[in-house]
Amino acid sequence: MDFSYSEEQTLLRNSVAKFLADHYDFESYKKISRSEAGWSRSVWKQFAELGLMAAPLPEEFGGLGGGAVDTMIIMEEFGRALVVEPFASTVVVGGGFLRHGGSAAQKEKWLSKIADGSTVMAFAFAEPEGRYNFADLTTTAKRNGSGYTLNGQKAVVLNAPHADVLIVSARTAGGRRDTKGVSVFLVDRNAKGVSTRDYPTIDGQRASEISFDNVDLPAEALLGTVDEGLGLIERVTDEAIAAHTAEAAGAMKVLLDTTVEYTKTRKQFGVPIGKFQVLQHRMVDMFIQAEQTTSMALMVTLKLDEGETERKKAASAAKVQLGKGGRFVGQQAVQLHGGMGMTDELNVGHYFKRLALLDTLYGNVDHHLKRYAALSD
């Protein structure tokens, strides 16, 4: 067991933090997230130049080999800065599908493009009625010669408006919700038959409703083994959960710091409200939640390569902590800021909203408690 960061990892954290401090303060975030595009391609390029997309990816495909710990470091800093650029969906999810499911040719083709920032990916898994079950699919991919024909609807696909490539889950066999018969495909967002409806999300990101209408997919669009995609999806989304737990920990720390600072200066009844014991203990509980979430980010990151059950339990445990902790920290940050915490002007509400979204993404607390309990039998 070893819990210390390597010199490279410390350097990485410092360089991400410095870049964001210089180029991604709260005003920049607001400007970017409210721009027509909803993200900044120039920031994205600079991330690439800093080597952030390359950092966690394997060295043989243009990466720097830093793995999940590097992802954790980057995502915690991104969480602190409310970054809206599609790092998680491209590098963690897209990169993850390729690393775990890609053929040599697919890896060759795509991973270097991810690493150098020239490709953006989004993961289209949710469906209007599928909730958090990755196998609850009505989207189908039917054999068509050597390739497939894709039909269906995907809901609330985060980052899709920025994406060049969509990773799409579809049923290739079996009935709705069967665990077997799920497959994963790489789909060009501009392919014929793909239509999207783009919109902003509550937390300043962008998402799309996507329909696939007889979209022709070549054989090489398939990621991993046909019909066996569910395990691959779970593995990759568990990795994404690890990344988002770090992101949430970063967001919680900012909320804690902001709240502590605010209560030190805001006076009521002649004293800074931070002198009131009830508020002090509330902030201590926020601190505890932020620390526990940081611990969980570390825990799940270090357990991603353990056995399947261990990994799944770790991810579900982290997601439960993220959800509960994020809700508590977010709500209390608003409460302790009083009316100011309710405004669009302050950063507090924005972090609160990001945490609310992360609470739901890839399954909420109830979903993951159930998953965890089922794995413990």
Place this chain on the structure above:
Amino acid sequence: MDFSYSEEQTLLRNSVAKFLADHYDFESYKKISRSEAGWSRSVWKQFAELGLMAAPLPEEFGGLGGGAVDTMIIMEEFGRALVVEPFASTVVVGGGFLRHGGSAAQKEKWLSKIADGSTVMAFAFAEPEGRYNFADLTTTAKRNGSGYTLNGQKAVVLNAPHADVLIVSARTAGGRRDTKGVSVFLVDRNAKGVSTRDYPTIDGQRASEISFDNVDLPAEALLGTVDEGLGLIERVTDEAIAAHTAEAAGAMKVLLDTTVEYTKTRKQFGVPIGKFQVLQHRMVDMFIQAEQTTSMALMVTLKLDEGETERKKAASAAKVQLGKGGRFVGQQAVQLHGGMGMTDELNVGHYFKRLALLDTLYGNVDHHLKRYAALSD
């Protein structure tokens, strides 16, 4: 709608409160509950002389006709004083079975005995593996001529050591857990084949493990309709839940008052600890729980004669509030008393333990949440 007490009800509350203040302080409670018998027959007689047993019972059978509201008033005061005498099991449960299930002859015979304090009853329903399901029975009563033969085991029968008569649930038909086939019997505790093992409970009461070994029951031992006892049991225990909710409200109020008093006098860091805002808010939350429990006692008491579903929902709702509120108030009363709250010497721990027992009696929070949810479908 009318929420005011009648003059008689106000008089009743005053007379119970005065009697207990004069004869049932904390020292008396300790003495009585630690005596060999575990209750005071002389106090019991005085209750009868005050008309407490008669108060809620129907007038035609020696009662005063006060109904459930009188029970609520008496039980809240009993809760304040930690009374261990078997009022609930005799008057509320025993009386309830007779009122709702008794034949004219049974009512005639027993209700006047309850009203004048000459009979004590206990309800033997739980079994070692039955948990909170009244129909989960292995005790059987087999037809035997015009009567029945009773065999089986009952667990943790509260007040049984003081009882003259046991009310026993047994299976007369159907399989374990079938809702049909449950019957209820009046059994003489000294009947041949009844053996008991008596012991003290954590909260200063007494209970017994009881075995029935070929106990002969005459036809008139049956309460209500054969095989249809489950509805009767639910009705009577819902009434008991109403009574115990009032009891719990009384106990919570004492814990609140005691804690408020203690924190006003106990000094730390040079000030009474009641000046610390965190403890103040904790006590406010205790206050809220005590008030909400009082409200629920009233609510369920007034809904006992509504339709079955309404009554059941009301009882389950009250029991959930009792359980959650009692746990919170009990734990915080101990916490705010610090080390002193942990001791046997102070009354705090005793109320805490009584509330813990009431939390479980007739089903805990989980059980009643489920029952409530099922009734809401």
Place this chain on the structure above:
Amino acid sequence: MDLSFSPEDEAFRREVHEFIANNYPERLKGKNRREFSEREDFLAWQKVLYKKGWVAPLWPKEYGGTGWSITQRYIFNEECARAETPQLLAFGLSMVGPVIYTFGNEAQKKRFLPGILSAEDWWCQGYSEPGSGSDLASLRTRAVREGDHYIVNGQKTWTTLAQYADWIFCLVRTDPNVKQQEGISFLLIDMKTPGITVKPIILMDGAHEVNEVFFDNVKVPAENLIGEENKGWTYAKFLLVNERSGIAGVARSKKQIERLKEIATSETVDGTPLIGTDEFARKIAELEIDLTALEFTELRTLAQEAKGKHAGPESSILKIKGTEVQQRITELTLEAVGYYAFPYARAFGDNEFPPGPDYAVGQSGTYFNMRKTSIYGGSNEIQRNIIAKAVLGL
């Protein structure tokens, strides 16, 4: 002690029910509060009730109240909530109105009460200031007497719907040289007076609900002073307690839970309705049980009031539990709608349908917005301070 309704009560219920069914304004049908955009949206229902004489059940009969019993008020609230009629704005009817008929002079009663009832005058509340939130008495807006006028300078904030208001009732400092509470006066100010500027504050859900209101040498006739100069704190406190007592919102919350249950019936988990899952069913059950307890706590309070005991500090419990229940409902609704909580509803135009089922639209916004309820009207922390001091004597 009795929970049942008399035949008269039942008849009253039918009357209310039918009245609502026959008189609900066309323009509001199918709209919910979040879609109100014009001034008239907020007032349409009040005008209907005004005509019927049902607009102010809590007012004394002599000033336009209904003279209903607690039971009738209970029934009226239930029927309104069931029909999802919009809640009447509190600022005139529940706040300044009672202050005027309790502490105002005859001229003021005559001048202002009719306009409050008829909704001709839209009122807003000038209590909070940037420097004084929970510590209301530290307010700094100054009013200086000059002849038969006051000259008001300063700033109010969090002023709900000030953008539509005709009048604002203000706490102002008339004597800066005494103890904070003793130098405050209660002033009614015409929003059209020169020198008043209203600036919107956008909330985190994107709503323009609250405003800043600036006063720059605003000239207010001295006859608009309520009661005595420098006694405003007494009236302010009266108003706050009055506000708390209506805040439990039991009937509304019941209806909201019904809606939540409908949503949880439509939403499915692996093919079963969400409401059929153990965990969600239990969460709803807990919420309903909490609300039941609150309902009876409120009924007990009302019964005390009916005996002539004015709602005291105990009523803070209604604010605390009422808002906790309201917030919890929005939290569970957010959970229920799953991923369709993500789209930002305000980004869609009036004629665009946001993605996802209708019932999901705007639910996340409601959740974010409702966080305000534990902050406003005296934060829930302040309410606990009140109970600790005034009820528990700590």
Place this chain on the structure above:
Amino acid sequence: MDLSFSPEDEAFRREVHEFIANNYPERLKGKNRREFSEREDFLAWQKVLYKKGWVAPLWPKEYGGTGWSITQRYIFNEECARAETPQLLAFGLSMVGPVIYTFGNEAQKKRFLPGILSAEDWWCQGYSEPGSGSDLASLRTRAVREGDHYIVNGQKTWTTLAQYADWIFCLVRTDPNVKQQEGISFLLIDMKTPGITVKPIILMDGAHEVNEVFFDNVKVPAENLIGEENKGWTYAKFLLVNERSGIAGVARSKKQIERLKEIATSETVDGTPLIGTDEFARKIAELEIDLTALEFTELRTLAQEAKGKHAGPESSILKIKGTEVQQRITELTLEAVGYYAFPYARAFGDNEFPPGPDYAVGQSGTYFNMRKTSIYGGSNEIQRNIIAKAVLGL
């Protein structure tokens, strides 16, 4: 960053495992802590570990520590918890021992450390007094220097297992005329000294665990003073922080959750194991998840310590969450056993079997008893004060 165990670590785990299997004292087999009644019950396991040299993993090697890495300590704790070995009493090993080797003189180290390790000397803690609980510095037990002795008068309370103790370490007031914290000294007192009386306090579960200790003109050699006179507060605080760091009890709680799961597998609801019901499974899952987070928070703290950073005020988090988890385990266990939580286990003689399954016996007592954990060692409220002040700077 790495969670895996090296082959050396795995070998160490096997060694510990086998050592426990081969050396666990006969007299303790099948007993649990609640059944310990004799002095020797508490000491038997410590004596075994002492012989092996494993009794004080946290001590520096020079004083008898093991020199283990964090990983080895982690493994050792896990194996001990798995085998349900009794926890060693903290008063000597975790409390006064570190104070002596850190602040004591050579003679004191030589005199006292061996007896602490070998369990020859049983120590108890003289901190709390009737008037001073959380406000420790207000203590009033007086020690007056007379020649080469102190004369001690006063009273300590909540003194755990003082009935068995050979020695007590005491905070005493040596200068009443300065600021509270500046007049306190740290004194070691032989419990056999004339003038000491021990009086039991019975807790609400019926246990005799704690005591009052009275000092009536007790003569204590001045050589038993630790460090400097009037500097005792420094040592006292050192000890409190040291105590906090071991208090998370992660490995023990893991084992307790295992036990709880066994119970919840035996108990049935309508024929299904309790653990198979959604609600109970979820409660256990929540508890395990909380414990996992705590485990990694502790590991992060230990990693900091390994780099030479002494456990700071952050370690209060371990006390808070550790005791919350411990209490929650007993709460769920109480729930699990149902009606068989009611019998009062202490009412049954040594050779009587209380009613109900074995695993249910005494569980309610444990639940009641464990309420103490959020009170002692600096109440959880005090721990939050510490974090607020020292970590958040409030």
